[in-house]
Amino acid sequence: MEWTSLNDLRESYLSFFESKNHTRLKSFPLIPINDNSLFLINSGMAPMKKYFLGQETPPNTRVTTCQKCIRTPDIENVGKTARHGTFFEMLGNFSFGDYFKREAINWAWEFFTEVLKMPKEKLYVSVYLEDDEAYDIWTKEVGVEESHMVRMGKEDNFWEHGTGPCGPCSEIYFDRGEDKGCGSPDCHVGCECDRFVEVWNLVFSQFDSDGNGNYAPLAQKNIDTGMGLERLACVMQGVDNLFEVDTIQNIMNHISKIAGVAYHEDEKKDISLRVITDHIRSTTFMIADGVMPSNEGRGYVLRRLLRRAARHGRLLGINKPFLYEVVETVAHENRAAYPELSEKVEYVSRMVKNEEESFAKTIEKGFELLNQMIDEIDTASVEEPTLAGTQAFRLYDTYGFPLDLTREIIAEHGIKVDEEEFVRLMNEQRERARNARATGDAFGVGDDSLSDLTEDTVFVGYEQTECDAVIRAILFEGERVGTALAGQKVVVVTDNTPFYAESGGQVSDKGVITAEGVRLNVYDVQKSNAGAQILHLCEVAEGSVNVGDRVYMDVNNPLRDAIARNHTCAHLLHAALRKVLGTHVHQAGQLVNARELRFDFSHFEALTREELDRVEQEVNRVILNATPVARYETDIQSAKDKGAMALFGEKYGERVRVCEVGDFSIELCGGTHVENTAKIGLFKILSESSVAAGVRRIEAVTGYGVLDLISAQESLLQKTAENLKAPNLMEVANRAAQVMTELKDKANEVSALTQKIADSKVEGLFENIQRIGEIGYVTAMFSGTKPDSLRVLGDKIKERAPKCVTLLVGVNEGKGTMLCVCGKDAVQAGAHAGKIVGKAAAVAGGKGGGRPDSAMAGIAKLDKIDDAFLALPEILKEFIKA
Incomplete structure (x- = not known):
């Protein structure tokens, strides 16, 4: 047999069964269509259930597919072993009451031995213990030697899932050689070692199980064949696991390049490479099929995969979003069978990057805290080191750290988590949330309050917005009453109603209920908990009303x-x-x-x-x-x-x-x-x-x-025109641009004037300079000076006096700002503006800091400014030697 790429294997299989009059179907989406029994598509047969059960007519009685699948029960083992993966493709050929065992067996053998040229001596076959028919077809018609045949029991070779269609299986195994075996002389098909690999599974659906051990023959016998594409590629390419298959290895190579590590050099890094490779395959396909990251359902599975991959990226030293870069490689490697990936690659990449960035923001503190928790656990002297459930819950509740991620990280340190306590705390939180919400009963009405109403309220509001009705129940303050009086707020239930009850994001109708001398204003309408009764929340505006009264229901039509x-x-x-x-x-x-x-x-x-x-x-x-x-x-x-x-x-x-x-x-x-x-x-x-x-x-x-909206905007535009003194509304934009130009010119004039004032102030500032050694220092206070102007002045001083430390205070509108600037020679001599301004500001009840050459602080006690200036020489002596 020859080395064959994964993409060529897929095409060879599908083309082969097309030559046997099968209709090739595209892979179904990973989100099950009209099937609530499945979370995600997890087998090639899963989307075919509707055909097997007779719920829909298939396009042909013979069908072949390559189905993308997701399985996540073993997610925590992905990476730790080279076998486990969450995403895989399943090749399948299906018969819906058409051919049966003879054709299925012969075609399987033909594909392996004639198309793929697999050596017959390397192939072994298992059949169900009692399935003599399949055994005879394999040995007497196909010609498989009996030494290569194995009979197995119900656990291994009988497909059954509760009640319904079921039947025996027949599997084809490939012998990878003694060097892959366990070394036992009794090593055989079914052994747990890596020598005999199950490649093809033929399911002969021929019985109907009642779940009690009784099997009636099916009138229509079916074939359900499943073969893992990645596993077949391992055999054809002579590699040990799916991560070494060509297309998957190309994805891993991209990840290795980003991380700057190589596969097979460090086992811990190999684990991370496998996790990331598998999970980015899964997430790319899931997002392309419409799954969105969320905290529940399929979205949570997606989010969990992405976050697990991102964490393993960190273990490889990748401290930035990177998974999104690999999406295009996944799409490229699968473009032959799934061109939609290339069409959606930009969307998928952005979604992945967005989730990576979100994860990085929310999880950083969680990582720090978890590492502290791990350090505090004495793993050496405790038999079973355990992270308290309260700590795991804190990570989850405060930092969004999922339990599965906590469990995985601490397991690497030989620590387990007290999950029982975690679950208890989670349940308590849910109970608090339930109690914090309203009782959940519309208007405080429990279903038991209306349990004697055997007929549902009939909604006639699609056809009409008014109708006659009979009052069937009245509730006041949650209790059933016979009469509602003027001024009371009550819940009214009628036999039919035109009032729409709030549902599906649409608010309820409003209106009135009337009778002779009676008027009730309806201001909210809800469904009862069971949905059977429509509850009108009313205020009795006039008269009184009784159970059994005939009334007129009238919806506010404009509303x-x-x-x-x-x-x-x-x-x-x-x-x-x-x-x-x-x-x-x-x-x-x-x-x-x-x-x-x-x-x-x-x-x-x-x-x-x-x-x-x-x-x-x-x-x-x-x-x-x-x-x-x-x-x-x-x-x-x-x-x-x-x-x-x-x-x-x-x-x-x-x-x-x-x-x-x-x-x-x-x-x-x-x-x-x-x-x-x-x-x-x-x-x-x-x-x-x-x-x-x-x-x-x-x-x-x-x-x-x-x-x-137009009226409000027009009014606003009119007021704007008046304030800008524009001649008419059409001139507002031009007048606004003109005013902005004028303001910009004025701002430039102010800036130029500020520079001149700063220059003049600098001129006289150094007349009273004092020194500590060769470094001078000056202090000054300016009234009506804002922080920006103070900073401009400080920059001027730095340029002019490289050997000087200057402490300035600007006071404006009762607020004080202190600025310290140090020339470059003063900084070299040991002065540090950030530390100096911090100490000086503290004298005046303030605080601040900054760079060595320039730093600013706010001060609260303006009457202590002089004290701060007087303290400067002693402060400078801490930094500059005389």
Whole structure:
């Protein structure tokens, strides 16, 4: 067999199975699509579950893929061994009720022996203990010698995961030679040593398990093949581990160059090189697939990988952000199979750099403190040196130091952490946070208060903004009552309502509930904890109302319309941001009310003026095109098939509501919206800012909000014109520029005058010079002199008197500033302005310091200025010998 690059191996495999009538599919994203059972894609089979389970029809009954995967359970072992990694690629060929064992086995053998030219004598095969069918195909049809066949039990050669499809496995092993073995004469396939490497795993999915040991034959038998690309590359390239495979080694070489170290020279440095190499591969692919650093979920895994890699960079002596530099190398080495990496390399690099810089700022003090803690632990005389949970929690709570990082660092010193105490403190903190928040019950209403209401409140507000209703419950101060009286604030529950309850970032409606002689002002609407009842927070303005009364519900329509304008525009803004900035943009929170919309989104840096203008133009283009807005209910699968965006982390039922704006935007959304974008009027961005690392915020207005903004700006412009004495509004800019020029000229005149005054003051300053040895000293005080003018004067003195120490005080508006300057010869003689001014200022109740030639201090006791001057000779004697 010949040495083959990893990229060529990938292509050879996929092309081979294309020749067997398989459809080649691109790798699925690392974020599972419509599969909440998975955190990240961790196997080649994972994205195929929908086909195996019959939930979707595959594009072909035969499919082949090379799937990118992430596995993090063994993250702490990555680097410590040469085997472990978090990112890998899985080659696979799949049959959905098409071919079965015979074809799968024959093609596997053909690919190894004829395409890759692997020596047959180096290949061994395992089958499930009871799988005579597979055994016979291998031996009688393929021709594998029985001495190269191994039968294994259920633990090794039967794939099963709870209930559902399962079946026996057959694995192909490559013999790397006796020199890689354990030395035992009984060394064989399945031994824990490095001699026999499992390369290919064929899963024959032919049974349906009930979880109780009963296996019924499947009507449709399937093939699920998995082969680790990096492991195959190790065999074909004759290297010991994945870090020596060509493409991965090229990434490590870049890291080695930055660090100035070489692989295989120092085991501790090798560990760091392996950690960084693996983790930058993982993070590059994760960010490119839309994962953002955060403190929970997938984002936390990403952040943990990045921070672990950054710390190992420090261990290699790299004390600056550097991981972002390696992103381009990762993209380059994988460009053949994943061209999207090259397209997103700038974005990924910036995201990585931003996270590195953030980590460096927040973690530095944590490192110092942890090192102090380690030094205080007596590892020599204690059997099990342990870092207290309180200390680990302090690192986490105060400095953002994650427990896993603390655990890893102290393990290098033979210390463990009291995790039980850490978890207890974490739980206590969460409990305090829960108690600090409101009870979580809307208006203090617990679900048990409404438990007898068996029917949900029906929301009719999508179709109408007024309706008749019957009061089903009234709560006053958290207790159920039968009657609400004038002046009371109560919670009212009705059988149906047009009032929208606050949800999804949209504030609630306001309005009135009326009956004959009765009026309740509705100023907030919420859902009950269980979401079944809609709770109207009201103030009884007139009359009294009873449970069972028929009332009229009336929403404030102008307010509802303003909220709807802003909500629909938030959708347009989301779509425009994705169009201008890229598809990495996702909603990270929003608030829409009658006044404005506030939209938070994932992005790594501030938007430029040009980007903001483009976003604004895109939104206004759709508004002015008078695009119809379709709002409808459908099943969730149909919505997703149409491309409707869903908020990450939100839970949706089988029936969902969709907001679709032409071909520009389509999202799952239960809020209220306009019927046509023309009703929005106009859209104007007010501000763009940072909310958190990787999250930006845009605040904007629509409709009447834009008119109010124009009016306010016009009023401000009018006042500015009056103050500048501009003849009209169009001349404000020219007049402002003219005033600035005049001010600049005046400033230059003042500066020139200040220089002249300084020169004149310097002239008379040395008439009363005194000396300590050859070094002179003078003191002077100036009234009405600001610190800047004092500094100019000091610079003049330094230039003119190299053998002099000068102590000056400027007093302006009741505040005193002391300046000490030392000429270059005075500095050589031992004078130090920073130390001298510190001692002199202390006499006058001040403090300060600075450079040897010039230093400044503030003084609080102006009546002690003379005392400070008188103290100067004794102070100078500490530094200058007579």
